[in-house]
Amino acid sequence: MSLAISASLLDAIIQLSRDAGERILDIYGSDIAVTHKDDDSPLTQADLASHKTIAAGLAKLTPDVPILSEEGASTPYATRSGWSQYWLVDPLDGTKEFIKRNGEFTVNIALIENHEPVLGVVWAPAKAVGYAGARGLGALRIEGGNRAPMQVRAAAxxxxxVVSRSHKDAALEALLAKLPEHDAVSTGSSLKFCLVADGSADLYPRTGPTSEWDTAAGHCVVECAGGEVLRLPDLMPLRYNEKDSLLNPGFVVIGDRKAGWRERLLAAA
Structure with a gap:
């Protein structure tokens, strides 16, 4: 039986993301010890503390729904290919930004159902701002005790x-050169999705490497705010858990679906 999407479930995940954020901030104010994983990506005690908080919270909240977390045990594709619904978690997205202490890091929690994100929360602990969305419920921006409905904007x-703070490559430069003149903003982590979702930006193209837990929560927030997330270069919907590798293809986040971005991107490709 699938877990039903509801306002109470979304509220619970928002609170869990905030709880994990508190564990991160406990470490943010102290000396940050950094180790490295096999792929040379950085790992801190904050990543692990957030993971433990989220894993325990989800196990209590939805004990029958499996969890795939960046900092959890790896799950073979032979096992997870049979999951119709699961939690996809990045306990601390933007570890490099965390180490730099620039505040541009997030907690990402998403519910995936039949390869699509149907609920997502992005919480930025250092900024005390969050973004949430659930299928059928729309998208919200959360700051302090206030929650406001959120929508993408008509193209400006x-x-x-939006361009990545830490990942810019030749493929992205070539794509940007073929697209219309534009202003650029930079930020770290999945906050890039949120700038499109809340109407601060119009397009976020990404050609550099990302993993599925990096994108799922922000992806859901964008779609619930009226935008879309498409693969590059074929512009088909970005999907999850369809292959052994957890690496995403290139993708683009589009705010205004009526602004002709698909046609421009196809021409640029």
Whole structure:
């Protein structure tokens, strides 16, 4: 039986993301000890503390729904390919930004159902701001005790593109050169999705490597705010848990679906 999407479930995940954020901030204010994983990506005690908080919270809240977390045990594709629904978690997205202490890191929790994100929360602990969305419930921006409905905007002139703070490559430069003149903003972690979702930006193209837990929560927030997330270069919907590798292809986050971005991107490709 599938877990039903509800306002109470979304509230619980928002609170869990905030709880995990508190564990991160406990460490953020102290000396940050950094180790490295096999792929040379950085790992801190904050990543692990957030993971433990989220894993325990989800196990209590939804004991029958499996969890796939960046900092959890790896699950063979032979096992997870049979999951119709599961939690996909990045306990601390933007570890490099955390180490730099620039505040641009997030907690990402998403519920995936039949390869699509149907509930997602992105919480930025250092900024005390969150973004949430659930299928059928819309999208919210959360700050302090306030929650406000959130929508993508009609494309601006000139458009505003989001570019990664830490990952910019030749493929992205080539793509940007073929797209219209634009203003650019930079930020770290899945906050890039949220800038499109809340109407601060119009497009976020990404050609560099990402993993599925990096994108799922922000992906859901964007879709619930009226935007879309498409693979590059074929512009088909970005999907999850369809292969052994957890690496995403390139993708683009589009705010205004009526602004002709698909046609421009196909021409650029």
């Amino acid at each position: 002139t000139p458009p505003v593109f």
